[in-house]
Amino acid sequence: MNIKTPKIDRRSFMVGTAAVGSGLVLGLRLPFGPSVVRAQDGSPEITAWVVIRPDDTVVIRIARSEMGQGTLTGLAQMVAEELECDWSKVTTEYPTPGTSVARKRAWGNFSTGGSRGIRESNEYVRKGGATARMMLVQAAANGWSVPAAECSAANSVITHKPTGRTTTYGKVAEAAAKLTPPADAPLKDPKDWKIIGKSVKRLDTMGKLTGAQVYGADLKLPGMLNAAIKDCPVFGGTVKSFEAAKVTGMPGVRHVVPVGDSAVAVVADTWWEAKTALDALPIVWDEGPNAQVSSATIAQVLKEGLDASQAFVRNQNGDAKAAIAAAAKKVEAVYAYPFQNHAPMEPMNATARYTADRCEVWAPTQNGEAAFAATVAASGLPADKCEVYKINLGGGFGRRVFHDYLTQAVLIAKQIPGTPVKLLWSREEDMTHGRYHPVMQAKLTGALDAGGNLTGLHVRLSGQSILAAVLPQNLQDGRDNLVFQGLDPSGDFAFGYTIPNLTIDHAMRNTHVPPGFWRGVNINQNAIFVECFMDELAKSAGQDPLEFRRKLMGKHPKHLAVLNAVADRAGWGKPAPTGVYRGLAQMMSFGSYVAACAEVSVAGDKVKVQRIVAATDPGYAVNPGQIERQIAGSFVYGLSGLFMEECTVKNGRIEQENFHTYDSMRLAQMPKVESIIMPSGGFWGGVGEPTICVAAPAVLNAYFAATGKPIRTFPLKNHGIQMV
Amino acid sequence: MARMTVNGKSLEVNANPSTPLLWVIREQAGLTGTKYGCGIAQCGACTVHLDGAAVRSCVVPLAAADGKQVTTIEGLAAGGTLHKVQAAWLEFQVPQCGYCQSGMIMAAAALLKDKPKPTDADIDAGITNICRCGTFQQVREAIHAAAKA
Numbered sequence: 001m002n003i004k005t006p007k008i009d010r011r012s013f014m015v016g017t018a019a020v021g022s023g024l025v026l027g028l029r030l031p032f033g034p035s036v037v038r039a040q041d042g043s044p045e046i047t048a049w050v051v052i053r054p055d056d057t058v059v060i061r062i063a064r065s066e067m068g069q070g071t072l073t074g075l076a077q078m079v080a081e082e083l084e085c086d087w088s089k090v091t092t093e094y095p096t097p098g099t100s101v102a103r104k105r106a107w108g109n110f111s112t113g114g115s116r117g118i119r120e121s122n123e124y125v126r127k128g129g130a131t132a133r134m135m136l137v138q139a140a141a142n143g144w145s146v147p148a149a150e151c152s153a154a155n156s157v158i159t160h161k162p163t164g165r166t167t168t169y170g171k172v173a174e175a176a177a178k179l180t181p182p183a184d185a186p187l188k189d190p191k192d193w194k195i196i197g198k199s200v201k202r203l204d205t206m207g208k209l210t211g212a213q214v215y216g217a218d219l220k221l222p223g224m225l226n227a228a229i230k231d232c233p234v235f236g237g238t239v240k241s242f243e244a245a246k247v248t249g250m251p252g253v254r255h256v257v258p259v260g261d262s263a264v265a266v267v268a269d270t271w272w273e274a275k276t277a278l279d280a281l282p283i284v285w286d287e288g289p290n291a292q293v294s295s296a297t298i299a300q301v302l303k304e305g306l307d308a309s310q311a312f313v314r315n316q317n318g319d320a321k322a323a324i325a326a327a328a329k330k331v332e333a334v335y336a337y338p339f340q341n342h343a344p345m346e347p348m349n350a351t352a353r354y355t356a357d358r359c360e361v362w363a364p365t366q367n368g369e370a371a372f373a374a375t376v377a378a379s380g381l382p383a384d385k386c387e388v389y390k391i392n393l394g395g396g397f398g399r400r401v402f403h404d405y406l407t408q409a410v411l412i413a414k415q416i417p418g419t420p421v422k423l424l425w426s427r428e429e430d431m432t433h434g435r436y437h438p439v440m441q442a443k444l445t446g447a448l449d450a451g452g453n454l455t456g457l458h459v460r461l462s463g464q465s466i467l468a469a470v471l472p473q474n475l476q477d478g479r480d481n482l483v484f485q486g487l488d489p490s491g492d493f494a495f496g497y498t499i500p501n502l503t504i505d506h507a508m509r510n511t512h513v514p515p516g517f518w519r520g521v522n523i524n525q526n527a528i529f530v531e532c533f534m535d536e537l538a539k540s541a542g543q544d545p546l547e548f549r550r551k552l553m554g555k556h557p558k559h560l561a562v563l564n565a566v567a568d569r570a571g572w573g574k575p576a577p578t579g580v581y582r583g584l585a586q587m588m589s590f591g592s593y594v595a596a597c598a599e600v601s602v603a604g605d606k607v608k609v610q611r612i613v614a615a616t617d618p619g620y621a622v623n624p625g626q627i628e629r630q631i632a633g634s635f636v637y638g639l640s641g642l643f644m645e646e647c648t649v650k651n652g653r654i655e656q657e658n659f660h661t662y663d664s665m666r667l668a669q670m671p672k673v674e675s676i677i678m679p680s681g682g683f684w685g686g687v688g689e690p691t692i693c694v695a696a697p698a699v700l701n702a703y704f705a706a707t708g709k710p711i712r713t714f715p716l717k718n719h720g721i722q723m724v
Numbered sequence: 725m726a727r728m729t730v731n732g733k734s735l736e737v738n739a740n741p742s743t744p745l746l747w748v749i750r751e752q753a754g755l756t757g758t759k760y761g762c763g764i765a766q767c768g769a770c771t772v773h774l775d776g777a778a779v780r781s782c783v784v785p786l787a788a789a790d791g792k793q794v795t796t797i798e799g800l801a802a803g804g805t806l807h808k809v810q811a812a813w814l815e816f817q818v819p820q821c822g823y824c825q826s827g828m829i830m831a832a833a834a835l836l837k838d839k840p841k842p843t844d845a846d847i848d849a850g851i852t853n854i855c856r857c858g859t860f861q862q863v864r865e866a867i868h869a870a871a872k873a
Contacts, residue, residue, distance in 0.1 A: 068821030068857045201817055208822030209810040211757015211797035215823060218756035226751075251740065272747035276740075345761050345769055345823040345856050394759070394823025395856050427762045625817065629862065633820055636858025659766035659854060668848035670860035 036177040039093075044177035046135055048095075048106040049079050049128030052173035056156055058085045062092050063100070063107035064117040065366050066204060067344075067396035068633075069688040070626035071117035073202045075125055077622055078118070081195045082129030082187060085169060086156040092203055097372035098387040110368035113401045113517055115590040115686025118622055122684050123187070130185035132176075139176035140167050190620065190681065199625030216349045216364035216391040221420040224351070225254055226271035227412050228278045229423060231263040231433050234652035235512050237288040238262050247277040256281065257415045259408050267412065271424050290512040290652040298439060298511050298649060299336065305462030305507030306334065306443040312479035312508065315489045318501030320447075323456025327447030331540045333533055335444070335712045337463075337525035338646040339654075340437035340518055341662060346394020347430040348405035352413035353420040354379060359386045359410060364393035366400040374403035378410035397637065398517035402435045402470075428657045435516025436647055436654075438464035440483075440525050444533040447501070452541030454552060456501035459487065459529065465508050466515045466522075480508065485523040485589070486693065487530065492591040492685075493523065495530075496559030497552040513649060519637055520692040523589050531585040531697035532712070535704055545584055545701065546572055558680065559586055562595035562615040565676050570597035570613040580610055583701025585694040592685030593617040596694035598671070600702035606724045607716070609639065609671040609699055617678050618685035624677050627687050632673040634692035640665040642696040643716045643723040669723045726790040730755070731799025741787035745779075746770040748786050749796055757797040757826045761854070768853030771827035771834075772796050778834035797826035800833060809833045812870035820857035828853050832867050841871050 037045040043053040051059035060079045066072035076092050100107050108124060109116075133153055140158040141148040144165060151160050156169045190196075207213030232238060242264050244256035252273030259265050264283055268274035305311075324330055350363040352375075359379035365371040365388070372388045379386055393400060409423040425433070440463030447456035465480035474482075485493040487504045495504070518524070538548035546567050553560040563586040567573070576582055579601045586595035599611040614631050621627055644663040648655045656662040704710050711719060726737045730753050737743075737752050749758050749772065758781060761769030765780040772781045773795040800807045806814065809832045819825045828851070835842060835850035842850065847867050855863070 068819075070820070201814075202819075205814055205817060205819055205822075208819035208825050209806065209813050209829065210801060211755065211826050213822060214756070215759075217760065218750075220754070220756070270747065270751040272743055272751060343856060345759070345767065345821070345854065347760070393821060395821045397856065424760075427764075629817065629820060629859070632861045633858030636860060637856060640856075658764055659762050660764060664767075664854045664856060665858070665860075666854065667851045667860040667863060670858075670864070673861055 036174070044173050046132035046173060046176050047128045047181065048103070049125055050083060050132040052169045054170050054173070056086070056089050056168050056170035058083065058090045058156065058169070060090055060092050061095050061107060063095060063110045063368070064121065065110070065112040065368065065390060065393060065396070067112065067366065067393035067400070069117070069630060070202060070623060071112065072204055073200065074118050074622045074626065075121065076203060077195045077200060078122055078125050079129035081193055082126045083133050084153040084155070087195055087200065089156060090203065094368070094390045096387055096389060097368035098383070100369065101372065101383060111370070111401070112366040112396070113398055115689040119591055119684040119686050126187050127185050130187055131181050134182050134185055135176040135179045136169050136172055138179055139172040143167070143172065143175065196620070196622050197624070199623055202626065213392055215346050215394045216351070216362065217346050217394065217424055219351050219362050219391060219422060221351065221353070224420040224422055225267050225269065225416070226274050227265045227267045227421050227423040228271060228274035229259060229263055229265040229408060229425065229429060230278060230283060231429065232285050232287070233432060234285065234287040234291050235514060236290045237652070238286045239264055240284040240286045242281055242283040244281070247281045250277040250280065253277045255416060257412055259411050263408060265408070265412050265423065267416065267421060275426060287652060293512055293652045294650050295648045302439065302441040302462045302509050305509045306441055306460055308462070308507045310507065311460065311505035313503065313505040314479070314481060314484040315487055315495060315504040316502060318456070320456045320458045320501045320503040323501035324445055324447045324458060327455065328450040329448040329540060331446040331448065331537055333444050333536055333710065333712055335442045335529050337440045337528065337714055339439050339513055339649070340641055340645045341431055341434040341647050341656070342397040342399035342516070342518055343431065343662065343664065344395025344397055344399055347425040347427055348399070349422065349424040350406040350409035351420055351422040352409040353418070354410065354413040355417050357381070357385055360389070361406060361410060362389045362391050363406050364391050364400055365403065365406070366393070366396045370401065371403050371406055374406050375410060378407045379414065397519040398521070399435060402516060427659070431657050431662060432654045434647070435514050437518035437524070438466055438515040438522070439511065440464065442525070442529040444529060446533065446537045448537065448541050452543055454499055454537060457499045459504040461506040462509055464510050464515050466517060468508065468510055469515050480506070483522050484526070485521060486526040486587045492588070494588045496556045496586060496588055497549070498555045499552060512652070519634070520589070520689045523587060523693040524638065524641065524696065527585060527587045527693035528697045528700065531587070532700050532704070532710065535583070535701045536710055549584070549586070558593045558617055559588060562586060562593045562617055562678065565615040565678060566595045566597040566613045569674065569676060570599065572597060581702045581706035583698045583703070583705055585697035585701065587693050589690035589693050590686030591619070591683065592687070592690040594690045594694050596691070596698040598695070598698035598702045600699055600706060602703060602706040605720045606722050607703060608724050611672045611674065612695060612698065613674045613676065614691055614694070615676040615678060616691055617680050618687055618690070619679055619681060619683035621677050621679040627677050628675045630687050631675045631691045634689065635673055635695040636665050636670065638692040638695040639699065639723070642699065642714060643721070646715050646718070665723065726786050728789050728792050728794055730794045731796060737786060739786060741785060743786045745772070745781040745784040745786060745789045745794070748789070749781060749794065755796050755798050759823055759826055761824065766854065767824070768831060769824045769827040771830040771853065773830060773834060776837070778831050797830060800829065807833060808870045808873040809836065812866040812873065816862045816866040816869065818859050818862040818866050820859055824853055824855045828855065828863060832863070832870070835867065836871060842867060
């Protein structure tokens, strides 16, 4: 059959939250009365962040998505701290993006990427808690006809200090909800925190132990059908034709439908029936203009960029070129970092129900507002006829900030009006239709003087820009500043070394493979480039890698502090156990200062990472126990990437289809991770991503110390190296 | 028609005998605690107990489960009391996103049945599930703790 569907520009569905926040909200009526805003169960909302039920249950609203990183519990701790509520009575709920839009973004940004959950919303969620506390106290004071200043609140109990009278939040919630919120709600001094800074247990564990937690893939709706999908294996290709008649008689099959211009879905009673029929469905692809592209042709394009005369300069001082020309010793190294897939354990999925006047979507998403915008765009309905319900995510790692799978689900549901359809990707679809870690090469050239001092450094990056592909409006005069994470002159990704002559620049070389934000994003390869090169420079200068770094870090005390912390704890400078070698790395990443010291032993091609000491200074540590788990977890993700993970391109498509060719670390390979959490206060850094970037260079530097061989292309499996 | 017992309840399944047990559990029995991760027995998210032994249900055809006892994550806790592995998981705050943890817990429970006091080497060999959140350090600690419980 011939497919006649409108041309779909996938990128148009990545509508940013700015569009949601401004245009779409216009024309919506607030579906709430003038006095008390109520939660679905009728309980009064004190502020947008706090609902108090009559039984004293405290419902804290969380706008960011919980995908394992612990933001749900951490944000609840922040609200609860200022609310002075009983922590044992706290529960959480997600406001829906449609409601947020209708209420002029009452909950702010929903985006859950870039380790920004706590670091970017800490102030306004604490204010939400503090404001609610003041209103509850005022309501109690009004009831007693006493000044609010005579009352105090603790553990959800309000006390009138002069008389000792008490009441509870649940009892005064109705009255509090009717009050005008105070203009300002001062926040506590961090030294007075009681819940922030404590390793309280996560609020969301029990359902994960019993199978009760419902992830997107588990959702069941009455009358729901299940869809399996195949998108053109070559990015940019389209469907030429498919023979639906060959599978329409197979068990359970209800519909065979085109999805946009590049995909076909089978919709059946069960997903297994849908997938079985899809596997049997003859599809002819028009592979488009990219069908001849391979990893080798892409590498060639990037290689040219290493010496190209034009490049975007991000960080420059002095004259690196002259310093290198005048060097007593010039050191040069070229690195290459591959495409990588996020491969969250739960494959992409979304459920949609469409009628002519309503479109509802249930989706695991890292950004409820972007999911909402994608729903509006794909459904073609006005915003006030759309809604998105966030469902638990089985991992995200940056993949679920993109909503290609959601768009597909809506496009399928539109063809079966009134019937909810759950679209679930196979692992193969997930592996071959990712938003891949961008491919990048780098040439680093260093100048050493006769005394072994680093007098000049040129870091030339050559490779793919994520922003150019997905958020071109965020480029600055064509330059992608995100490429330089960890190499910036200042800010949340500040370079930690002072070098008299420095140039860091980027030759943008884009590919047809869609790039995305992969946990840590560009700092992963930048940390490898710079921190491994530092060890090569130190060796050329005949110096200890720690001492070599320290000489360059005098003006970067927070970078230096975490580096010193891991060196001290690991016993740097003291003999390691026999056969064990150490390597160091440090970076500033998503607003936090991070460092690692790895201990590695090497036996032929077998590498055992014995131990990693890690340090982070995130400014404030909201839940230290959870930070420890994220540090150890980030090392699993990062070291899986270093040792095993590469997506190669052949005939325009990704070759790896499942975990047998795209492996991931197992328990036996896990090093002992020791974490030093050293919050120095005064700033808010991230947690989920920052530490991932130091694992790989620390291990590589330990391998370099053990073997004298620097490795500059990844993953290590390509060198025959096996992680044991 | 195949018959099996799932978490103590009998289940009659009218599906193609090649249908993987995973999808029988999820879509016929309606128990979604057992997860799909890869479909090729690589990741272990679909681990259940078949006549008491841990299996990766995504590659076990329905025909091979006919007449057998299946225990899924929903059936691990007996009479509302968490299994000692689940209790240790709670104590050590193992799950992050949690998606792989049903399989991880079922694999750990089977390991402890075979080896009530496992060594680190036993745990290395017995727990080969993929966890992208990287909970392995806590998994190891929790298994040792469960062995002492």
